[in-house]
Amino acid sequence: MPSAPASPEQTALVQSLFVQHLPALRGFVLSLVSDFSxxxxxxxxxxxxxxxxxxxxxxxxxxxxxxxxxxxxxxxxTLEKHAPVPDRLAPEVLDALxxxxxxxxxxxxxxxxxxxxxxxxxxxxxxxxxxxxxxQAHRPPEIATRLGWTVESVxxxxxxxxxxxRDCVTQRMLAANS
Amino acid sequence: MSDERTxxxxxxxxxxxxxxxxRAELSTMLLASPxxxxxxxxxxxxxALIRQWGEAEWGRRDAEAEGLLLRPLPAAPQPKKEKARxxxxxxxxxxxxxxxxxxxxxxxxxxxxxPSLLPWNKRVQQMSxxxxxxxxxxxxxxSGTGKQRGxxxxxxxxxxKSGAVQIEFSRGARVILEGPAEFQLLTDNSAFLxxxxxxxxVPEPAHxxxxxxxxxxxxxYGTEFGCSLPIGxxxxxHVFNGLVGLQNAQSxxxxxxxxxxxxxxxxxxxxxxxxxxxxxxxxELAQRERTSVQGRLAAWHAASQALxxxxxxxxHLDFEGDRGWSRTVPNRAWRAVPGxxxxxxxxxxAEGRWxxxxxxxxxxAEDRLRLNLPGGFESMTLIAWVRVDSLPDRPxxxxxxxxxGTGDVQWYIGRWGELGFGVHIGKAGDPTGWRYxxxxxxxxxxxxxSWVCIASAYDSTTDTLTNYFNGQPVSSExxxxxxxxxxxxxxxxxxxLRDGEQWRAGVVPRSxxxxxxxxxxxxxxxxxxxxxxxxxxxxxxxxxxxxxxAVAPTLAKNFQK
Numbered sequence: 001m002p003s004a005p006a007s008p009e010q011t012a013l014v015q016s017l018f019v020q021h022l023p024a025l026r027g028f029v030l031s032l033v034s035d036f037s038x039x040x041x042x043x044x045x046x047x048x049x050x051x052x053x054x055x056x057x058x059x060x061x062x063x064x065x066x067x068x069x070x071x072x073x074x075x076x077x078t079l080e081k082h083a084p085v086p087d088r089l090a091p092e093v094l095d096a097l098x099x100x101x102x103x104x105x106x107x108x109x110x111x112x113x114x115x116x117x118x119x120x121x122x123x124x125x126x127x128x129x130x131x132x133x134x135x136q137a138h139r140p141p142e143i144a145t146r147l148g149w150t151v152e153s154v155x156x157x158x159x160x161x162x163x164x165x166r167d168c169v170t171q172r173m174l175a176a177n178s
Numbered sequence: 179m180s181d182e183r184t185x186x187x188x189x190x191x192x193x194x195x196x197x198x199x200x201r202a203e204l205s206t207m208l209l210a211s212p213x214x215x216x217x218x219x220x221x222x223x224x225x226a227l228i229r230q231w232g233e234a235e236w237g238r239r240d241a242e243a244e245g246l247l248l249r250p251l252p253a254a255p256q257p258k259k260e261k262a263r264x265x266x267x268x269x270x271x272x273x274x275x276x277x278x279x280x281x282x283x284x285x286x287x288x289x290x291x292x293p294s295l296l297p298w299n300k301r302v303q304q305m306s307x308x309x310x311x312x313x314x315x316x317x318x319x320x321s322g323t324g325k326q327r328g329x330x331x332x333x334x335x336x337x338x339k340s341g342a343v344q345i346e347f348s349r350g351a352r353v354i355l356e357g358p359a360e361f362q363l364l365t366d367n368s369a370f371l372x373x374x375x376x377x378x379x380v381p382e383p384a385h386x387x388x389x390x391x392x393x394x395x396x397x398x399y400g401t402e403f404g405c406s407l408p409i410g411x412x413x414x415x416h417v418f419n420g421l422v423g424l425q426n427a428q429s430x431x432x433x434x435x436x437x438x439x440x441x442x443x444x445x446x447x448x449x450x451x452x453x454x455x456x457x458x459x460x461x462e463l464a465q466r467e468r469t470s471v472q473g474r475l476a477a478w479h480a481a482s483q484a485l486x487x488x489x490x491x492x493x494h495l496d497f498e499g500d501r502g503w504s505r506t507v508p509n510r511a512w513r514a515v516p517g518x519x520x521x522x523x524x525x526x527x528a529e530g531r532w533x534x535x536x537x538x539x540x541x542x543a544e545d546r547l548r549l550n551l552p553g554g555f556e557s558m559t560l561i562a563w564v565r566v567d568s569l570p571d572r573p574x575x576x577x578x579x580x581x582x583g584t585g586d587v588q589w590y591i592g593r594w595g596e597l598g599f600g601v602h603i604g605k606a607g608d609p610t611g612w613r614y615x616x617x618x619x620x621x622x623x624x625x626x627x628s629w630v631c632i633a634s635a636y637d638s639t640t641d642t643l644t645n646y647f648n649g650q651p652v653s654s655e656x657x658x659x660x661x662x663x664x665x666x667x668x669x670x671x672x673x674x675l676r677d678g679e680q681w682r683a684g685v686v687p688r689s690x691x692x693x694x695x696x697x698x699x700x701x702x703x704x705x706x707x708x709x710x711x712x713x714x715x716x717x718x719x720x721x722x723x724x725x726x727x728a729v730a731p732t733l734a735k736n737f738q739k
Contacts, residue, residue, distance in 0.1 A: 023230070030229060031222035034194050086196045093205045100215040107227040115231050133193075134232030136594055140193050145614055151195070159189040166224050 006054035014054040017063045018047055024064075025071055027106035032075045032094055034087055036137040042078050046071045072098050110176070111169055118168035122161055129157045183207075184214050185221075192225045306330035307366040308347045314466035316341035317357065326628045328565075336361045338374070342458050342466065350384035351398070353377070354458050364390075375406040377457040380420075393442055394426040400436075404457035412443045416452045471532045478535075481722035482703065486510040490559075490709035492551055495520055495670075497527070497536040497702055507538070507547065511705070520547045525671065530702030531563060531629045531723070537702030538671070541567075545696055546672030554662025555708040560589050560599075561633040561646075561716065562705070563723060566621050568698035569595055575697055576632075577665070577706070578673040582607055585661040588673075589634060591697070595621035597645045597652070599634045601659055617645040617653035629702070631720040636663060637710035644713070649720030651713055670704060671697040 006014070018025075022043075029042050049070050050057075057066055072094065079088045089097075119127060125147065132143045140154040147154065187204040190196050196204065207214040308331040318325065319337035331345065338357035345353045348366035355361055359374020368388045380387045380398040387398045389405060393413045396405055400420015407413045415424055416439040425431040426445055434440065439452040458466075486494045491511035499508070506519040522538065525545035530537035538547065560577055577589040588600035596616040604611020620632075633646040636657065644654040667674075673695060703723065711719075 026230075027223065027226035030226050031219070034192055036229065086198050086201050087194050089201070089208075090205055093208050096209050097215055097218060100212065100219065106223055107230060111227055112231055112234070115227060116235075119231070130228070131232070131235075134228045135236045136232075140195060141610075142614075146616065155190065155193050155195050158193055162189070162192075162221070162224055162228065165228060169227075 010057070011051060011054045013059065014050055014057050014063075015047075018050055018067065021064055021067060024106045025067060028068060029071055029075060032072070032089070032097065033079060033083065035083060038078050038082055042071065042074045045074050045078075049074070068098065111173065114169045114172040114176075115165060117172065118165050121168060122164065126157050126161050129154055130161050133158055181213075181217070184211075184217055188218055188221050192221060306332050306348070307363050308345050310343055311346045311352075312344035312463055312467050313470075314342050314463055315470045316343050328627050330624075330627055331363055332624065333363050333365065335372075336363070342463055344460075344463055347384065347387070349387070350381045351387040352379045354460070354463055356458050371405065371407050373407050373409050375404070375408075375457060377404040377459070378402065379460075393445075394424060397423040397425075397431075399423060399433075403434075404454075406456070412441050414439060414441045414450065416454075416457070418452065418454055467533075471534065474532055475534060478531075478723050481719065485705055485719065487512050488707060488709075489513075490707040491705060492555075492708050493520075493549065493704070493706040495547075495704050497530065497538060509549070513708070515550065515552065518550055520549045520670065522547055528700055530700070535702055537565070537700040539700045540671040540697040543696050544672075546674075547670040548667070548674075549665075549670065550667050551665045551706065554585055554664045556638040556662060557636055557708065557710040558587065558663045559633060559635040559705075559707040559709060559711040559716075560587075561631070561707075561711070561719060562701055563629055563631050563703040564697075564699060564701050565627065565629045566591065566697075566699040567626055569621060569623060569626070570698060572695060573598065574699075575669065575671060575673045575695060576701075577704070578669050579665045580667045580669070580674045582609065582611070583664065583666075584611070585659075585664045587663050587665055587668075588612070590673075591621055592616050595619040597632055597634065597647065599636070599643050599645065601636070601657060601663060603657070603659055603661070613657050613659070615643050615645070615653070615655045615657060617647070620647045620652060631723060633711070633716050633719075635710040635716070639710075644710075646713070646716050646720075648724070649717035665706070671701060 025046065026039060026043055029046075030036070030039050033039060033042065046067065050067055053070075057063065076091055076094065119130070122130060129143055129147060129149075132138045132146060133140070138146070140151050140158070143149075143154045144151045149157075184204075184207055187196070187200055187207070190200060191204060208218060310325045310327060310329050310331055313325075313327045316325075317339040319339045325331065325336065325343070336343075336345075336355070336359070338355060338359045338361065340357040342354060342356045345355060345363075347353070347363075347369075351367060353369070354377045356375045359376070360372030361374065361376070362370040362372065364370055367384055367386060368390070371389055371391045376389070378387065378389065378398065379402050380400070385399060389396045391405070391407050391413065393407065394415065396403065396415055398420070399422060400417070402417075402419040403422050404416045404418065405414065415422070415434065417434045417436055419436055421436075422434050423431045424434055424440065424447070426442060426447070429447065432440075432447065437452045439450050440447040441450045442448075482494075482496050482498075485491060486496075489512065492513050493509055494511040494514075495507050496510060497507055505522045507522065508519050509515070523544065523546045524542055525538045525540050525547065528537050528539035529535070540546070562576060564576070566574070571593065573593050574591045575589075576591065577587070579586040579588060582602060583606040584602055584604065586602040588598075590598045590600075592598045596619050598614060598616045600612045600614045602608075602611050603613045621630075631646075631648050634643060635646070636643045636659070638659070641656045641659060642654055643657050645652050
C-alpha cells in the first residue's frame with residue numbers, strides 16, 4: 001500500500017539522515033552482497049524507498065534500524081535476482097548477521113589516510129591486484145587473466161594484502177594516538 | 179570448526195570465490211557461532227574500508243584525467259560562484275516514476291553539497307557549458323587538448339593557434355573565435371578572452387552574456403558585437419546590432435549602441451568607426467569550413483580506396499554512396515564475399531566525421547549491423563572510426579561473433595573505457611575458454627562526441643595482440659592462440675545475446691547488466707583484414723582520416739612495447 005506523501009521538511013530530514021549514515025550503509029550492503037557491482041543499485045533503491053516512505057519515519061526513533069531493515073530487504077531481493085548461487089548467502093544467514101549488529105562507525109577519514117600510506121608498502125604486483133579488485137571492481141578470474149596469474153594466486157595475494165593493510169593501518173593509528 | 183578455517187572461508191567469500199559446498203560450510207559457521215559473525219563483520223569493515231579507498235582513488239584519477247582542475251593563465255579572473263560543478267551520472271535512470279523527480283533532485287542537492295559521500299562517484303564529470311559547432315582549419319596549441327567539431331566543452335582554456343571555430347554556449351550565445359586566441363570558458367554564459375578576436379551573437383535567452391578581458395568587460399544587452407585583444411595592440415569593441423555595456427578599470431559602464439565602436443588606449447576609451455569586416459562572419463566561417471572539409475574528404479577517399487583494395491581486406495564498410503531506401507551497406511573489401519553486404523537492424527544513417535560523410539548511429543538496444551564472414555584466419559586486424567556518445571556502466575560492443583567456438587573473436591569497449599579484444603582459446607562451447615586483453619582506459623567522458631580511430635591487430639607469428647588508439651600503439655600482449663581466428667556470423671555495434679545468456683560471455687560479466695551490449699555512438703568506417711597491419715600502416719590510416727586534431731591519449735606516450 002503506498003505511503004501517504006511526506007511533507008518537504010520530513011523528506012529533507014529523512015534524506016539528510018540517509019546521507020549522514022551513507023558510509024555505514026554502503027559498508028553494510030557491501031558486506032552482505034560481496035559483489036561491488038550490485039552495491040550502488042541497492043543503495044540507490046534503498047534511498048528511493050526511504051524517500052517514498054519518509055512519512056512513516058518518526059523523528060527521534062532509530063533511523064539506522066529503520067534504514068537497515070529496508071536495505072536488508074533490498075539486499076535479499078537483489079541477491080535473489082542477480083547473484084550467482086555461491087556468492088549468495090541464505091536469508092537466514094543474512095538475518096543472523098544483521099541481528100549481530102555492526103559497528104556504529106565503519107571507517108574514519110583518519111583510517112583512510114593511513115590506508116593510502118599503507119598501500120605504498122604493498123609489493124607492486126600485489127598492489128596491482130588490489131587496485132584491479134578495489135578500484136576497478138574486477139573479480140579474481142578477470143584479475144587473473146589480466147595479470148597472467150592463476151585465480152588462486154590472485155585470491156592469496158588479495159588475502160595477504162588485506163591482512164597487511166589491516167596490520168599497517170592499526171599500527172599507524174596506535175602510533176598516531178600514543 | 180577452527181578460526182583459521184573461518185578466516186579462510188571469509189576471505190574467499192569477500193573475493194567471491196566460494197564454491198557451493200564452501201558457502202554451505204560458511205553458512206553453518208555463521209549461524210552457529212557468534213565469534214564467526216564477529217569475524218565476518220571485522221573482515222567486512224576492512225573490506226569496505228579498502229573499497230572506499232579504491233572508489234576515492236578511482237574518482238581522483240578520473241578527475242585528473244578529465245582535467246577537472248582548470249589551468250588558469252596569468253591575470254585570468256576566476257569564475258565567481260560557479261566553482262567546478264560536478265554532476266552525478268546515475269547508472270540507473272529507470273527509477274520508479276513518481277519518486278524519481280523528487281529523489282533525483284534531492285540526491286543531486288544533497289550530494290553536490292557533500293560530494294565525498296557520493297556512493298556512485300566513479301565517474302564524476304564536469305558539466306559542459308558549450309559545444310564546438312564549427313571548425314575551419316583549427317590548429318590547437320596543444321594537440322592533447324585539441325577540440326573537434328561537435329565536442330562538448332567544459333569550463334577551461336582553449337588555445338587556438340590558427341584557424342577559426344564557432345562555439346555555442348548552453349544559454350544560446352554563439353561566438354566565432356579566430357586564431358591565434360586564448361579563450362577561457364567560464365560559465366554557460368560568460369568567457370574570458372586572454373588574447374585574440376571574437377564575434378558574438380547573443381539571442382534573447384542569452385542576454386547578459388559577458389566577455390571579460392584583462393583590460394575591459396563587455397556585457398551584452400542586444401544581439402551582436404565583436405571584440406579584439408591583439409597582443410601588443412590596443413583592444414577594441416565593436417557593436418553591430420543592439421546594445422552592449424562596456425566597462426574598464428577607469429570608468430563606469432558605458433553603453434555602446436549599434437554601429438558604435440571604441441578603442442582602449444591607456445585605459446581611455448576612444449571612439450572609432452565600427453568595422454564588421456574585421457570580424458569573421460557565419461557565412462565566411464561556413465565557406466572556410468567547406469573548403470577545409472573538401473580537402474580532408476578527398477584525402478580520405480584516396481586512403482579509403484587503398485584500404486578496400488588491400489590484399490588482406492575481408493570487410494570494409496565506409497557507409498558512402500547513394501543509399502536510397504536500402505537497409506544494407508555494401509562491403510567494399512577486395513576479398514568480400516560477393517552479394518553479402520552488412521544488414522542494418524534498427525540503426526540509422528547519420529553524419530560522420532565531416533559534413534557530407536555518412537555514418538551509422540547506434541542508440542537503441544536493438545541497433546546493430548549483421549554480417550557474415552566465413553573462414554578462419556591466422557592473423558587479423560580490426561579497425562574502426564568511432565564516435566562514442568555515452569559511457570554506460572557496462573561494456574559496449576564493437577565487433578562481436580555470435581558463437582563460442584574455438585577462435586571466435588570479440589571486440590568491444592570495456593566497462594572502464596578500455597579497448598578489449600577477446601578470443602576463444604578453449605574447447606568450443608566452454609564459457610570459460612575466453613582469453614581477453616584490455617588496454618588501459620582510453621575513452622573518458624571528455625571525449626564523448628569526438629571521433630577516434632581504434633584498432634586491434636593480432637599477429638600469429640608472434641602470438642601478439644596490439645591495441646591502437648588514434649594511430650598509436652597503447653597496449654600489447656601474447657594471447658596463447660592455437661587456432662584460426664574466426665567471426666562467421668557477427669554483429670557490429672551490438673551482440674546477439676539474449677537475456678539469460680550472460681554465461682556465454684565467460685569471465686567478463688559480473689552481473690546481468692554487465693555483458694557487452696549495444697554501442698552508444700556512431701561508426702563511420704570499419705574494416706577487418708586477414709593480416710596484422712603494421713604500426714606504420716595504422717598510423718597512416720589514422721592520419722589520412724583524422725578529423726581536425728583528434729584526441730591524443732596520454733597513455734600512448736607511456737606505452738612501452
